[in-house]
Amino acid sequence: MLGVEAWVVVVLAVALFVGALVQGTVGLGLGLVAAPVASLLEPQLVPEMMLWLAMLMASQTMLTEHRGTDWRGLGWALPSRVVGTVVGVWVVAVASDRLIGIAVGVMVLTSVLLTVRTVTLPVNRLTLPVAGLVSGVTGTATSIGGPPLAILYQHHRPVVLRPTLAAYFAIGAALSLVGLGLAGQLRVDVFLLAALLSPVLLLGIVASVPVRRLLPRELVRTGVLTVCATSALVLLAVSVF
Numbered sequence: 001m002l003g004v005e006a007w008v009v010v011v012l013a014v015a016l017f018v019g020a021l022v023q024g025t026v027g028l029g030l031g032l033v034a035a036p037v038a039s040l041l042e043p044q045l046v047p048e049m050m051l052w053l054a055m056l057m058a059s060q061t062m063l064t065e066h067r068g069t070d071w072r073g074l075g076w077a078l079p080s081r082v083v084g085t086v087v088g089v090w091v092v093a094v095a096s097d098r099l100i101g102i103a104v105g106v107m108v109l110t111s112v113l114l115t116v117r118t119v120t121l122p123v124n125r126l127t128l129p130v131a132g133l134v135s136g137v138t139g140t141a142t143s144i145g146g147p148p149l150a151i152l153y154q155h156h157r158p159v160v161l162r163p164t165l166a167a168y169f170a171i172g173a174a175l176s177l178v179g180l181g182l183a184g185q186l187r188v189d190v191f192l193l194a195a196l197l198s199p200v201l202l203l204g205i206v207a208s209v210p211v212r213r214l215l216p217r218e219l220v221r222t223g224v225l226t227v228c229a230t231s232a233l234v235l236l237a238v239s240v241f
Helices: 006-026 029-043 048-064 071-092 099-118 125-143 149-151 158-180 190-196 201-213 217-240
Strands: none
Touching: 006 029, 006 099, 006 158, 006 190, 006 201, 006 217, 029 048, 029 125, 029 158, 029 217, 048 158, 048 190, 048 201, 071 125, 071 158, 099 149, 099 190, 099 217, 125 149, 125 158, 149 158, 149 217, 190 201
């Protein structure tokens, strides 16, 4: 195996539980919460472990809440995600973890700040491909690919937001894993660790059900933005210091 110490596995499990709880509530959060923790403790696990777990959790949400999925919008975002995935695989091969972390942190914070300042981006044939391209790069390189699409869909009802993001995450993570596999960047021991930690996701999903029922739409939007900003700050801190 990877030689990951037991206490690190426990901390990762806690981070994954919190991330699954957040994602089950507001539509994203698994990678945003857990990826910075994994990067800090065991950089070798990112992005691969998080992509396996993100695909698993997103697939579950996609299957159980599929009725509200905006498949038309995804049809515009996913093709450019493929292009972004190719770029992301190249970034994984040539860039340092520090440089990737700084770039992603700045991108996410910029997106959140634009939104907080009442900048509402339209969901159309221009913004969706751009979001898909950016998230393809960042999602493949760092496993954090949710913010670009989440920013676009933040004003949609939770019943549309959650399954749409879930479908995008599931398909996008699969594309990223295929790309990394073709480039020889996948490892069996990382997959086994992801499988070992996967039951924690179920606990987070179960815990999110009562929380989700109590949250109004505006609070869900605030939650999405808060998770994005917090993740970006943590990622920047880890990358810089």
